[in-house]
Amino acid sequence: MGFDLFERFINSYTGHTAGIEHQLIIVFKGANGDLSKLAQFRDLLNDKKIEFQEYIFEKGLDIDTYMYVAKQVTTAFFFFLNTSSIILANDWLKKFHQKISEVNVAVIASTASYQSYYSTVFSNNTFKWQQELGFSHNYKKYKLFIKTIFYWRFLFKPFPNPHFRTNAFLIKRELFLKINYRPVINKFTAYLFESGRNSIYCQLMQQGYKILLIDKFGKSFEYSDWPKTNTFWMNQQENLIFADNQTLLFTNSTPAEKKKLTRLAWGTHE
Numbered sequence: 001m002g003f004d005l006f007e008r009f010i011n012s013y014t015g016h017t018a019g020i021e022h023q024l025i026i027v028f029k030g031a032n033g034d035l036s037k038l039a040q041f042r043d044l045l046n047d048k049k050i051e052f053q054e055y056i057f058e059k060g061l062d063i064d065t066y067m068y069v070a071k072q073v074t075t076a077f078f079f080f081l082n083t084s085s086i087i088l089a090n091d092w093l094k095k096f097h098q099k100i101s102e103v104n105v106a107v108i109a110s111t112a113s114y115q116s117y118y119s120t121v122f123s124n125n126t127f128k129w130q131q132e133l134g135f136s137h138n139y140k141k142y143k144l145f146i147k148t149i150f151y152w153r154f155l156f157k158p159f160p161n162p163h164f165r166t167n168a169f170l171i172k173r174e175l176f177l178k179i180n181y182r183p184v185i186n187k188f189t190a191y192l193f194e195s196g197r198n199s200i201y202c203q204l205m206q207q208g209y210k211i212l213l214i215d216k217f218g219k220s221f222e223y224s225d226w227p228k229t230n231t232f233w234m235n236q237q238e239n240l241i242f243a244d245n246q247t248l249l250f251t252n253s254t255p256a257e258k259k260k261l262t263r264l265a266w267g268t269h270e
Contacts, residue, residue, distance in 0.1 A: 005083050006044070007044060010048065011055045012088070014050070016090050018091070018094065024053070024181070026041075027069055038223060055072065056070060060183065060192050061187075061191050064172065066080045071177070075172060077097070077172055078173055080169055080171070081242070085168050085244045086096040087241075087243065088216060088243055089217075095218035096214060099212055099218075102210075104209055105209065105211075106171060106208050107164060107201075107204065107209075110214065112225075112239075114161055114265060114266055115161060116155045116160070116195070117159035117196075118152045118156040119159035122148075123264060125145070143241060154221045155192060159267060165201050166193070167242070168244070175204065181205055191228045215229050215241060216239050217239065232265060233246075233258075234265070
């Protein structure tokens, strides 16, 4: 539980209007039964006169936390947001809420990607034996190829693999609770939930729902237009409504690194 990230998030929360009334719910994780660890977090919220509802959730990744809260709190919609996020625009919640009421829309997301966990292995590695990198590197690489070809290809679609990122999104509670879900025990199962063949995106799309991506101006895009949004790993990401660790990674990368990340997320799109 990182206080610096939490403080950064809260400063962005108080620095930008939501544009619509809402109930802020804070879920504290990682206290391991020692509630005194939460004192500085609570003090910050109280010092800024923020009204909030509090829950404690000891184990699990973000998706487990979201599911836990969705089962505890009865409301029409949930906007899930982790505290590595930074709010970048005013009326952010109003912009999301205006779009969720459209026909057959299940989710409004802040970032999305076409990246495939399966295809990324082949994009990042060459089949050629790399003598200069030594036996250990090549052994691990070919072992990864075998795992990818004979296992991961059944779990992840090849590129393009559209999905929304689960760091910040608005969803109807009734739909979220119907998602086929198993506890997310590690990062790999989190990737499966977000972008696997049976991801939350795929489940909702198969039921006929729309998943929209929104930019900081409140303009929404269906999945075929996502590469045009200038949000996640694209150009200067100038239309982002939220930043997070992954968007900051792109911002702080070299031009060559940015080109590689853009290719992974969107292919050869320019």
